[in-house]
Amino acid sequence: MNIGFIGLGNMGAPMAANLAAAGHQVTGFDTVAPCPDGVAQADSATHAAEGAEIVITMLPNGAILRAVADEVLPAMAPGAVLLDCSTVDVASARDVATKAENAGIYALDAPVSGGTGGATAGTLTFMVGGPDAAFATAKPLFDIMGQKAVHCGPAGNGQAAKICNNMILGVTMIATCEAFALADKLGLDRQAMFDVVSTSSGQSWSMNTYCPAPGIGPTSPADNDYKPGFAADLMLKDLRLSQEAAEAVDADTPMGAAARDLYARFVEIEDGAGRDFSAMLPRFEGRRREK
């Protein structure tokens, strides 16, 4: 396939490289980052999009996605697919899809989980919103860049799935970390705590797979001085998106709001910036009850 790839940062570069290595014709553009091996360099987003059957975007936020979509949609042929893999607000994803549809172009929102490791290994999970026909066109590319693609419904539903998942993740990570800190103060051994919770009703991905306590459970960023992994800054971004969405549709999400506030404080006031999101555990360890 002829593919345009816009946004070649930490995630986009390895994803584009994997598509090129699988034999696709990939033309890339980024305002700063160079093209990875095998990807032809375009001098603008428009040039990367011209003649492409699929244009993939992997960008920082919804405002940039909207600007890039305005630029590339007029350059795309009717029937082509605009596949956005960034994590953005649901409203931006749906607005871009409407604009694309008006131009005779299919839009998919397909945010990912799996991080830079998954992007490099080609093992991402895609959560996809948009029309069936476009999903079918993009499926062979999902199979190269990832291990799983779930079609979640119409435009915006991929982003909805992503922020709901990450809201659960943020909340359960905080709950797991504060429970470890409480267990410490109660004199409960961390290994015993893990052995019980990971096989009881308090289990979650945060405890079982990504345990925030160093030396306990499977290897995780806690065992690497809390180097990300999944940075607290990115968790904060996703929690903010979930709260923006909750406000827009008048959904009551008190735990999600509390998680957003705690990660905002951790990243912007305390020492959480640049650390893994599981570094909430040392944060709680060093704290006393707020009066």
Ligand code: NAD
């Ligand atoms: P990044 O900042 O490394 O990459 C974004 C790239 O977009 C940069 O290279 C930047 O120069 C480029 N860019 C910005 N404006 C542009 C424009 N107008 N035209 C062309 N290029 C432009 O970010 P990333 O870590 O690659 O993340 C990309 C997206 O994936 C984000 O939405 C992020 O939330 C999401 N995501 C990241 C991870 C992760 O672990 N890094 C995991 C899941 C999802």
